[in-house]
Amino acid sequence: MLLKVSDLTKEYKRGGKSFAALNNVNFTAKTGEFISIVGCSGSGKSTLLSIIAGLQTPTDGEVFIESQPLSGLTDKEISLIRSTKIGYIPQGQSLLSNLTVIDNVCLPYVFTHNADDVKKRASDLIMQLGIGELSNCYPNSLSGGERRRAVIARALINSPKIILADEPTSDLDRKNTKEVIEIFKKIAVQGTAVIMVTHENDTQSYSDFVYELSEGTLREVFGNKLKL
């Protein structure tokens, strides 16, 4: 199993009282699957993704990536898994403003490698995502849709097995939303698990599975079992 989330619970403290942002969450993802997690604001979507990526530790439960439990690993080991196996698309604008598009795209690679090896691949990705001419521009001069594409290219640079996308279409118009979704669809088909979090509901048409997250509880609302 590529990804297994097992009995995940995360409690936060607020004003002295603790509450569960995630409550006993279970799901799995296989290579090639496109999974949507729908939920309204505050339902725990970002919390779930950051725990899967090992950025936060769960209060209870376990995340397995390729059967490897994350608990018990050092920060360095988890960081390595995150950089090699996961492409994370954070919520909101997440390009570094003092780096050009191509340098932003190379970022996940150059923490550990020499960037010269990856420039060609970064250019190719940027081309494929249709922003080839913006390669050397700074993020400030890009539109919302163009930034999204740059961030997607960045998430793909290390050829990850899992893409975690946190509301990647939230600030896009309908045309751009459709295009971005199609990119994800293509990425999934090429052999990556895409887990996309969104608060929009019309995700059934392109998802293999749709889950709904509501006040920390995950529930499957659609499963295209035929695809399995």
Added chain:
Amino acid sequence: MKELGSADLAVKNLKRKPFRTAGLIILVGILSFVLFGGTILAVNLRNGLNSIKSRFGADLMIVPLGANSDMENILIKGEPNYFYFDKELANGIAQIQGVEKASSQFFLTSTSQDCCDIPVQFIGFDPNTDFTVQPWIKNIYEGNVSDGALIVGNDITVEDGEKLKFFDKTYPVAAKLEETGTGIDQTVFANMTTLKNLFYAAKEKGFSFTENIDPDNMVSTVLVKVAPGFEADEVIHNIRANIDGLQVIKTKNMMTDISENLGAFIWFLYIFAAMLLLIVLIVLSVVFSITVNERKKELSVIRALGASKRYVLSVIFKEALIVSISGGLAGTILSSILIFPFSTYISDSIGLPYLQPGVGTVILILAASLLISIAVGPAAAINSAVKISKSETYLTMREEE
């Protein structure tokens, strides 16, 4: 873009906020300037005081009434001067109870006019009774100082070979004294015979100060060594009881004055430096923690893309280090540029004995003040680093916090 080490990112971050960065660097610069410059200053002054203590073999100095500050200025600041009193008064001093040794000296000054090479203080000593100048000269000069020969202080440059010209006559320079950081460095010593020659040469040139002065019957000061078993104050009392119209300077008091001045100065300096250190630490840690807060989002993005906590921390520490190293170096270099070439000017304007320590000591002070200034950066960043490594909350990528 080569491999994006944490240092590259640190540099990029610092460059993006040039004014803030420059401000922090200047702050650390001021600190290291004060630490290095101040310590060097303090050490030089203390050094000067020690040298003066070991040089002045006399317990008491007897001068004409009102000439006490002139005497101090000659010895401490190197301001040439002269004053005289009747030799007859001086002769009685050696017989006063409690006086072990007494030796008179005769003062003269040269001018910067074209008759003389340089303006200096002349001190003529009596080779028969002298107990202060000759023992010291022995360190550097074998045998007695012959008639006509000059022993010059360390600051006096002898350009024309081994000779100096005063009142249109040249005199051989027999030796140069070691540096003392006091007025003695600008003084020329000679025996009384030579001094008389100098005096008459000056008189011949028509210098007005020679009027009414007879070097055979007048002296400028009498130096006294107190006999064992006597208190200096006792002897002063005895002198005052026997002789009128003279002023007795207690060398120790003069030293104590200097010591007190110096002690207060050094104390002030250290308090100032400590306060500055504290202020710089506080300002830096506040600014660093604001910076880290501002960049929470960006740091969390980097984390999400695979950077370890260690990487993020090293970005923070390297930024701090770059700031403190640049500031530390700049401040130290600036204060070296100001202190070393202008040491004469500084010593003149402070008016205290000032003597540069050896290279080893300077290097030690340099290393210590650099180390402290450089440590300030990382020390100020600890707070932010701890905050970051403890919290995982910022990794939730909330847009605003």
